[in-house]
Amino acid sequence: MKPDSKYQPLWAFLQQSNQDEVILTFAEIEELMNDTLPDSARKKRAWWSNRSKGALQASAWMEAGYRVEDVDFEQQRVTFRQPTAKLKVQRVGDTVLWNAELIKALRRHMGLTQAEFAQRMGVRQKTVSNWEIGLYEPPLSTSKHLELVAQLAGFRYEEGSENSE
Template identity: 60%
Template sequence: MSSQGGKQGGSKYQPLLDALHQSDRTHVTLTFAEIEALLGGALPPSARSKRGWWSNRSKGALQATAWMSAGYLVDTIDLESEQVTFTKPPAVYRVQCINDTLQWNSELIRALRLHMGLNQSAMAKELGVRQQTVSEWEKGVYTPTRASSKHLTLVAEKAAFRYEVY
């Protein structure tokens, strides 16, 4: 059975969408077996071997459409233990502004990257920095320079990332 069927809202991932939509939790962790029980069938082999299958992309992936339509993003994926954690992001993030520069912290940078459906390498390419830099920002090891913060702000605006300044 192909997961690329064209039935809008009726894909094989509809039960996952329904289950997440009914949840009132901010974080939902499911095992692959629990997802398969919801779906009434097996996940494709790529779900068990490729992290990219779980990426938050808005085009060409019925599985991502399911969790994103329910208001969730994949937050963490553990292929070894076959578990995935879905997180419901806030509708609007709060960002501090000092001297006309938004203060991008680890949580906001990660949220922007997830909002854009990118892994750290792709985010680094988008920003013109190394993947390790994005990783260090997300871990809170370093904070972006003023120039990088301004670039992050431009990228966020282009990506329709919702935030309010406080």
């Protein structure tokens, strides 16, 4: 989230909320932002869509690890919810071993295409595709990078009991 974005305070609020679901009125969002929402936010559901391109407002909640679950225009409130992933997590020491399911869930959580995710990871799109179909798994060094990316994206997963030590 860009620090100079007018939606940065919304991102910060959601990032610190530690709740699976957050309901905010339009007025509360405006108070956080110290600015008014555009008219389209009050009238058009599309403004609240969970899209990764061209929408600074969506970046705010998505980068904080939330999705807009519901918009009630009559009550002027929005329900943000954290998607909870129940994924098997294996570790070697402190490092998560990223498998196909976990990588795909992270990429989708971030709202990115395989090509966009590959660019963020510094790999080719084909590499991400191969990870996601389980052709091969990323090396430990990349797993550490994936874990950092996941933390920054607010990606949470339920820890499995499997351990590969």
